[in-house]
Amino acid sequence: MARDSREQQLIELKDTVKELNTTIKNLNALIEAANKREAEHLEKEKVLQEQIEYLTKKLFGKSSEKRDDFEGQFNLFNEAETLMAEPDPEEQEFTTVEKHTRKKKTKMTDKFANLPVQKVLLDVPEDERICDICGTPLERIGEEFVRREIEIIKPSLKIIEYYSVSYGCPKCKEDAEVPHIVKGRDDQKHMLHGMASAGTVAWVMYQKYVNCLPLYRQEKDFKMYGAEICRGTIANWIINNAEDFFRPMHEYFQRKLVSGKYIMADETPVQVLKEPGRRAETKSYMWVFRSGEYDPEQIVLFHYSPTRAGQTAKEFLEGFHGYLMTDGYGGYNKLKDCTRTSCWAHVRRYL
Structure with missing residues (x-):
């Protein structure tokens, strides 16, 4: 009887162990699944964090393509200096930096040194220049500074009419067949x-x-000064005179630019309203050409073109045989007589 009870207990223990092994196996499976899900969540969290950092940088970061040094990345041009072993602290030489001196504050007389000064005397009336005690006339003994004011003299308009004065010889008027007349000339040509x-x-x-x-606000200013001059007239003054007086200067600087050794070029889209034969939404381009950064004469020229065709750069830089620095735009490949160089700031676009 006792033997049967021990066998029964042994069987129950075996069943319990079997159930426990099954439970442990299930728990291990659950733990493994939980670890797998946690790894997936961590990976997703990492990707989302990278997206957040990227979008934050796009939204609030620099829009310029100027390159900064990144942490952990060697400088391309200073690699030898970066990899060079640091010197022993005992062998380092220490230099003493001079004490920084603060810039002196500008005095009031220095700020307005280039302005004309008008001196106003606060004089005593003549009837008060008598001594109240003895009645003796007072004598001037000096002057004392009171205050200083800045006064703006607003612009004013006036009309200047030019008349040519004529002179004639009274004797030739009577004796000669043709009278001798001399008229005053304007030495300055009115262009x-x-x-x-x-x-x-x-x-x-x-x-x-x-x-x-x-220009519409300048129109209001002219009206306030007493002249009815519309903004269209002002625009014609600017455009026509700039065309006549600045074009020779532009052509001169263009010749100087083309004769140099280095030129940088770029083009920017602009929108031109009411351009003949084109819609307002059509893109036009403002091309900019400048001399080398270290050239003794710094030249920057702008050239408008309705298209981005490379022919524009080819015609503008005709005769140039130096080094041309641009971005990766293929339109500059039309220039065959110069050496194309690329901008380091644009390299990252292709990486």
Whole structure:
């Protein structure tokens, strides 16, 4: 009887061990599945974090293609210096840096040294230049500085009319067959368009391109000064006079640029409104050409073209035989007489 009970207990223990082994096996499977899911989640989290960093950099990072040194990446040009072993601290030479001196503050007299000064005397009226005690006339004994003011003299308009004065010989008028008449001449040739003087054209150009004052606001200024001059007239002053006076300068600098050894070029899309034969949405291009960074004469020229065709660069740089620095745009391949060089800042586009 006792033997049967021990066998029964042994059988129950074996069943318990078997159940426990099955439970352990199931738990190990669950743990393995959980570890696998955790690894997948970590991988997804890593990818999402990289996407967040990339989008954050695109949204808030630099838009310039200027290259910065990245952590852990050797500099291409300073590799030898980067890999060179650091010297022993005991062998290092120490240099003493001089104490930094703060820049002196600009004095008031230095800030306005180039402005004309008008001296105003706060004089005593003549009827008060008598001593109240003894009645003796007062004598000037000196002057004392009171204050300093900055005054703006607003622009004003005036019309200048030129008349040629004529002179005739009274004797030749009576005796000669043809009277002798001499007229006053204008030594300066008037090449300007319209009534605007050279100073007026220079002023509207300065207001437009230096102070960024639109022509419609300049029109209001002219009206406030007492002249009804519409913005279309002002625009004609700028365009026509720039065409006549600046084109020879542009052509001269273009010849200087082409005769140099280095040229950099690029093109930027612009939108031109009301261009004949083209829609307002059509892209036009402003080409920029400049001399080498270390050339003694720095030249920067802009050239407008309705298209991005490489023929534009070929015609503008005709006769150039030096080194041309551009991006990877294939339109510059039309220039056969020069050596093409590429910009390092654009290399990363292809990596």
